[in-house]
Amino acid sequence: MKKTNKSSFAKSKSQPQNKVGQKPKVKLIKDDSFKKTKSKPKSDSDEIRLNKYIANSGVCSRREADLYIASGNVKVNGEVIMELGYKVKPTDKVFFDGVLLNPEKKEYVLLNKPKNFSTSANATQNNVENLIKGASKNKLFPIGRMDSTTTGLLLFTNDHDLIAKFTQESQRSSKIYQVSLDKNLKFEDLEKIQNGLTVDDRKIYVEDISYIENQPKTEIGLKVRTSNIKIVRVIFEKLGYDVLKVDRVTFAGLTKKNLPRGTWRYLTEQEIINLKNM
Numbered sequence: 001m002k003k004t005n006k007s008s009f010a011k012s013k014s015q016p017q018n019k020v021g022q023k024p025k026v027k028l029i030k031d032d033s034f035k036k037t038k039s040k041p042k043s044d045s046d047e048i049r050l051n052k053y054i055a056n057s058g059v060c061s062r063r064e065a066d067l068y069i070a071s072g073n074v075k076v077n078g079e080v081i082m083e084l085g086y087k088v089k090p091t092d093k094v095f096f097d098g099v100l101l102n103p104e105k106k107e108y109v110l111l112n113k114p115k116n117f118s119t120s121a122n123a124t125q126n127n128v129e130n131l132i133k134g135a136s137k138n139k140l141f142p143i144g145r146m147d148s149t150t151t152g153l154l155l156f157t158n159d160h161d162l163i164a165k166f167t168q169e170s171q172r173s174s175k176i177y178q179v180s181l182d183k184n185l186k187f188e189d190l191e192k193i194q195n196g197l198t199v200d201d202r203k204i205y206v207e208d209i210s211y212i213e214n215q216p217k218t219e220i221g222l223k224v225r226t227s228n229i230k231i232v233r234v235i236f237e238k239l240g241y242d243v244l245k246v247d248r249v250t251f252a253g254l255t256k257k258n259l260p261r262g263t264w265r266y267l268t269e270q271e272i273i274n275l276k277n278m
Helices: 002-012 027-046 050-056 062-070 128-135 160-167 187-195 230-237 269-276
Strands: 074-076 094-096 108-113 150-157 175-181 197-199 202-204 208-211 219-224 243-251 264-266
Touching (some): 050 062, 050 074, 062 160, 128 264, 150 160, 160 269, 175 230, 187 208
Antiparallel strands (some): 074 094, 108 150, 108 264, 175 219, 197 202
């Protein structure tokens, strides 16, 4: 067995073994060059833009981060950085308004909100944040507002770019609501809503409106692009109806499927991609 090991060992080495006291000739040079080619790309790939680093920490969006950088409010390793596009490494210490940042992974949580919980900061015990307490160690923010009487889908994230995207008026993703009224919706009123209503000198259009199949005519399905839930109530109140309940059934392609009231789930990678591509 010993002879076999020696011969195989000798074959695996392209050169004979060095005697004691002799320096290896080729091996050290090859090893050094291997280490150099490994270390260079690793440091480059670890670097990210400073505005992204700040946005990942959850304090603001990338666009807002650029404004803070240009204003001299950001330090990297004790030095004020005002250069847009500046890159940092994970080992760098970044201070934002004197506070050391800890960039965190972006997280996305979908909640089927029950009644009596609100996004309002004044609602302490019944704040929606209490419903997703175990979802993340990081601070997650709801996308848009939702009062205590409105139920249904509410998305939480620490991705401030996504929050800004879905709360601006120019965002045109579809949301579907089931609206419960105090009395049957007249067909002529349904047509008025479909054709667009003028409220406070502003024309309000909906994508679609219909009676919900196999339900009383007090139950209405409404598809809109606005992120302002109050508009949903205003549409019916303008025509003399009292809105008893508003339930958000879909939000930007996300649905309540397999998500009972009061429960939450993480978004899939594909769902996140879809939201970012809207």
